[in-house]
Amino acid sequence: MKIIYIDLDGVVADFEKGRQKHSLSNITPYKGRPDKLPGIYENLEPIPGAIDAVNKLLEDQVFDVYFLSTAPWDNPEGWMHKRLWVAKFFDEKLIRKRLILSHHKHLLIGDYLIDDRRFNGASEFKGEWLHFGSERFPDWKSVLNYLKYKK
Numbered sequence: 001m002k003i004i005y006i007d008l009d010g011v012v013a014d015f016e017k018g019r020q021k022h023s024l025s026n027i028t029p030y031k032g033r034p035d036k037l038p039g040i041y042e043n044l045e046p047i048p049g050a051i052d053a054v055n056k057l058l059e060d061q062v063f064d065v066y067f068l069s070t071a072p073w074d075n076p077e078g079w080m081h082k083r084l085w086v087a088k089f090f091d092e093k094l095i096r097k098r099l100i101l102s103h104h105k106h107l108l109i110g111d112y113l114i115d116d117r118r119f120n121g122a123s124e125f126k127g128e129w130l131h132f133g134s135e136r137f138p139d140w141k142s143v144l145n146y147l148k149y150k151k
């Protein structure tokens with residue numbers, strides 16, 4: 001089985017939209033540090049096409065799928081909200097105990113990491129980093145096409 005790690009914010013959850021809608025986003029100390037915004041991770045909307053695409057991967061026997069998201073250090077409530085968020089949008093049977101929160105994504109062993117940013121170890125990931133939102137992987141359709149070809 002090929003191991004796939006999927007980032008949450010900017011890949012599955014629409015963090016940028018949530019940031020823009022948050023009433024404190026332009027106020028110190030949250031301006032420039034949206035990861036600190038109270039409750040920011042709780043009610044994010046999914047990225048278009050993300051839920052269907054991730055379900056396809058979760059249901060595919062060829063892939064072993066985990067969410068791999070950063071653990072917002074200054075916003076521990078966010079850890080809980082990330083756990084609740086995946087349970088809200090995915091079938092418990094498919095995602096139970098498959099959420100990893102880490103600032104050191106390069107320490108995880110696997111084949112693919114789907115992530116929109118190079119930070120927190122993403123660009124040093126030992127497998128293949130699929131840079132979500134880049135020209136090569138602008139959306140979920142392009143990611144699925146690529147993985148289908150690789151398996």
Ligand SMILES: [Mg+2]
Binds near residue numbers: 007008011
């Ligand atoms: Mg991200």
